[in-house]
Amino acid sequence: MALGKSTGAPFPDHLQTPFSFQNNAHDLRALFTKEFTALDGQVFLCRGKPELIENIAKLAAEKNWTNIICKTPALVNDMQFHLLPSVNNSTDEEAEAGITDCECLVARTGTVVLSAAQASGRLLPVYSPVHLIIASVDDLVFDIGDALKRVENKYSGQLPSAIFFASGPSRTADIEKRLVLGVHGPKEVYLFLMDNDLKQPKYPDTL
Amino acid sequence: MKRKQTEFLLASGRKVFDLDHRKKLNFALKQADAAYKKGKQQFSDLETTKKIAKNIKWQAIENLHTYLEAFETNFNRNGGRVIWAEDTQQALDAILNVCRKNEAKSIVKSKSIVTEEIHLNQFLTKHHIEILETDLGEYIQQLDGEAPYHIVAPSLHKSKEDVAQLFHEKLNVPPDLSPEELTLVARNILRKKYAAAEIGITGINFILADIGGIAITENEGNAWLSASAPKIHIAITGIEKILPSVHDLNLFWPLLATHGSGQRTTVYNSIYTGPKKQDETDGPEEMYVILLDNRRSHLLADPAARESLYCIRCGACLNVCPVYKNIGGHTYGTTYSGPIGAVISPYLNDAAEYQHLSFASSLCGACTEVCPVHINLHNLLLNNRRNAVEQNLISASEQIGWKIWKKINQHRLLMNWPGGATKTFLVGKLFRQHWGIRRILPEFTHKTFNQFTKNKPDSK
Amino acid sequence: MKVQLFVPCFIDQIYPQTALNTIKVLEKAGCEVSYNPNQTCCGQPAYNAGYWDECRPVARKFLDDFNAPEYIVAPGGSCVGFVRNHYDKLFPDKNMSQNTTQKRMYELTEFLTEILHIDNMGASFPGTATYHDACGALRECGIKAPPRALLTNVQGLELIETDDCEVCCGFGGTFAVKYEFISSGMAEQKVQHAQKKGVEYIISTDHSCLLHLDGYIKKHLIPIKTAHIADVLASGW
Missing domain, CATH: 1.10.1060 (Fumarate Reductase Iron-sulfur Protein; Chain B, domain 2)
Structure with missing residues (x-):
């Protein structure tokens, strides 16, 4: 695999140039909500735990879910404590929905970052027909690069065996370019964003 | 010819x-x-972004050997195993070995053009191992016994009626299903397969040298399931998919999404660094990455084509x-x-x-x-x-043609000779057959522009 | 301003009137036009066919024929793009940066608008037309605005854009004879798009494209005419 002759840099003037995306300075909460919604996800802002539990309970009742899987111990305890018996930590393949937390949220692309190191593991978020994510406003970062740094820092060199960047429900356009949601992964995705101070915009951390 | x-x-x-x-x-x-x-x-400046991306790929490919070795070292440390395949046969043998060792009867596979390159499906079928395409477009193509039509959109050339008819014939469902209903049919069939398969095979969009991982881009979730549900994950790719660092994905994921499907980001972008870690909930027990050369080194060796x-x-x-x-x-x-x-x-x-x-x-x-x-x-x-x-x-006749062309174009007087009618006749004689039935050939004017002008060319 | 005229082969052999009109336009724009009668071809046909060795002596002759220090103007983007972007590769040993030919060479419309800052030639050309972006002009030379600016100021001419104005006409030199079906299919779709817009003319900077489209149009008796931009700009005065 020896290189015969090396070639020079294609664009030597741009070896140090940073690239940039549109919308660099933005309220992350508003940006994330806009992008996540544009991808057919739904955001529920929740001021504190009681509102979160109430929102989930009402949505479950409305959708008539009787079997919601959650493998995150703290979350299961919270839910069951509040008499949400449909939430359990079984491995039932027929469950109607799955609840997980997340590693972080990418505002620019409306992305939920998940990993195999979470108690929910690899399969629950993708196998569930409906995915409910519980996140906090502190999970927001601007772009994919920021999210990668955050995950790297958290696991300090021992990355989880899988890291997922999920942006909205599963989709396909393989049949005549027609958009269909929920091909192999979830058809519906709901994000419950915990934020105690809704009036304060959330700007990116300046490094 | x-x-x-x-x-x-x-x-x-x-x-x-x-x-x-x-x-x-x-x-x-x-x-x-x-x-x-x-x-x-x-992108605030796509042109510059593309230049930056090219610089990164240049760096990666100029130092391919170093980066691939770094990948192997890091991936081994994560508990994965790298298999180097010089050609199609070595890649096929490696996959068959893993299948035999684990007595695999069925495999789920996500989209991978490299598996088309080595004709993996035909090979495994010959060895009585079921291999099922899970990407919807690939699944449609597999049902139809056709190769993918497009590297990103495999069934691009089929109308929704074509697909409905195909599903009707092959899967015994009503003949007039909508794209939504057809998708649901495929979903229900394939769901059962992920859990049953012993091995999941995926392609790779980027090999990440610094963390010893791979990145896979998809919209449907079938690659995620194929890489996570079966107890063995085999990922296969050509050696050129290398990126120096996981941090390059901040650029390359959106770039791939926009140019592949017009999205800002695809629905699922995943990084896999190895098999399930001890304290993790689920995931494969073993993970292999097959790095295929298959004459890519010929491209690498030629600076003009690299x-x-x-x-x-x-x-x-x-x-x-x-x-x-x-x-x-x-x-x-x-x-x-x-x-x-x-x-x-x-x-x-x-x-x-x-x-x-x-x-x-x-x-x-x-x-x-x-x-x-x-x-x-x-x-x-x-x-x-x-x-x-x-x-x-x-062909020899074409070679002679260009030698004559060279001669004529080195001497202005030859270009003015032998008059428009003769030229029209000669060009017609030479090209009419290859010009086809849908166009007429142009006619030369009696005199060239050169002959209209007062100054005369040197008569050498 | 003194300029040297380069006449692309197609124009020299098939459409000499376009070269005469180019001179007419340049003179009206205040140029003194000279024409070296020894000139032949830039060498592109052989180069594109893979015959670099056959191309080189012809390209070398081009450099010799145009070694005067004045601008070189050509009614066609294809030759200009070739000289600008490919002579370096053709002569890797020759220090092309010392040679100013590549920098002195301009396509007619870009020369008028960018060097002479003229976007109105005082022409009139009644009718409806669409502009076809010749690949050589568009992608090798980056010419998008100049022809449009000039055509917008032509009296009586209504310019209608098609969605596929940047799509190739299918000519491509030897491609047109090696792969007649694909080449004809491309011409067919190009002409059909123009037909859908109901235009009377397809105008372009390059006669190679127009010749190809015209071959399809005439064969199928389609009521559209092709027109080189130099001929349009030289009309009505």
Whole structure:
């Protein structure tokens, strides 16, 4: 695999140039909500735990879910404590929905970052027909690069065996370019964003 | 003319004037174009971004050996295993070994053009191992017994009625299902397969040297399931998919999404660094990465062609290519179609058999213009053409023709000779047959412009 | 301003009137036009066909024929793009940066608008037309605005854009004879798009494209005419 002759840099003037995306300075909460919604996800802002539990309970009742899987111990305890018996930590393949937390949220692309190191593991978020994510406003970062740094820092060199960047429900356009949601992964995705101070915009951390 | 060239020429004639095919392809590619134009707005300066991306791929490919070794070291440390495959046979043998060791009877597979390149499905089927495509487009193609039509959109050429009819015939469902219903049929069939399969095979979009991981881009979730549900995960790719660092994904994921499907980001972008860790909930017990050369080192060894290895397989050059738009994917008769396919196929296969593809281009440059990593595709086609001439793969009559052309164009008086009518006659004699029935040939004027002017050329 | 005229082969052999009109336009724009009668071809046909060795002596002759220090103007983007972007590769040993030919060479419309800052030639050309972006002009030279600016100011001419104005006409030199089906199919779709817009003319900077489209149009008796931009700009005065 020896290189015969090396070639020079294609664009030597741009070896140090940073690239940039549109919308660099933005309220992350508003940006994330806009992008996540544009991808057919739904955001529920929740001021504190009681509102979160109430929102989930009402949505479950409305959708008539009787079997919601959650493998995150703290979350299961919270839910069951509040008499949400449909939430359990079984491995039932027929469950109607799955609840997980997340590693972080990418505002620019409306992305939920998940990993195999979470108690929910690899399969629950993708196998569930409906995915409910519980996140906090502190999970927001601007772009994919920021999210990668955050995950790297958290696991300090021992990355989880899988890291997922999920942006909205599963989709396909393989049949005549027609958009269909929920091909192999979830058809519906709901994000419950915990934020105690809704009036304060959330700007990116300046490094 | 070589057999493949003749086949290509005849097949192109059938496709170009198949108006139903033209309509379907134009419809699909028009939508792809509209999505791309919207998606690219996410970059504040796309042109500069592409230059930066090319620099990164240049760095990666110039130091390919170093980065691949770094990947192997890091991936081993994560508990994975790298298998180096010099050619198709080595890759197939490696996969069969893993299957036998684990007594695998069924495999789920996500989209991977490299598995098309090595004809994996046919090979495993011959060894009585079921291998099922899980990407919806690939699943449709597998049901139909056809190769993918497009590297990103495998069933691009099929209308929804075509797919409904196919499902009706093969899966015994009603003949008039909608795309939503058809998708649900596939979902329900494939769900059961993920859990039952012993092995999941996936492609790879990027090899990440610094963390010893791989990145996979998809919209459906089938690759995620294939890499996570079975107890063994095999990922296979060509060696050129290398990126120096996981942090390059901040650029390359959006770049691939926009140029592949017009999205800002695809629905699922995943990084896999190895098998399930001890304290993790679930995941495969073993993970293999197969790194395939299969004559890519020929491209690497030639500085003039090397940049074709920067390709991230987004398919954008196919979408904008007027030749692809007219003849579609299958006509090429290669695993990789479109401009990038025409560039690399003579290197990845016998050059004599595939050089004609480099000439099947008007050199319009739309491919070069759209390429997210700024590969000079139409210049690489020119380079291939020169190779074909130097390697004597062109007909003798054409070679003589160009020698005469050279002679005439070195002497102005020869260009004015022998008068318009004779020229028209000669050109007609030479080219009428190849000009076809759909165009008339132009006629030369009695005098050239040169003969109208007062100054006379030197009579040398 | 003194300029040297380069006449592309197609114009020299098939459409001499366009060269005469180019001179007419340049002179009206205040140029003194010279024509070296020894000139032949830039060499592109052989280069594109893979015959670099056959191309080189012809390209070398081009450099010799145009070694005067004045601007070189050509009614065609294809030759200009070739000289600008490919002579470096053709002569890797020759220090092309010392040679100013590549920098002195301009396509007619870009020369008028960018060097002479003229976007109105005072022409009139009644009718409806669409402009076809010739690949050589558009992608090798980056010419998008100049022809449109000039055509917008032509009296009586209504310019109608098609969605596929940037799509190749299918000519491509030897491609047109090696792969007649694909080439004809491309011409067919190009002409059909123009037909749908109901235009009377297809105008372009390059006669190679127009010749190709015209071949399709005439064969099928389609009521559209092709017109070189130099001929349009030289009309009505």
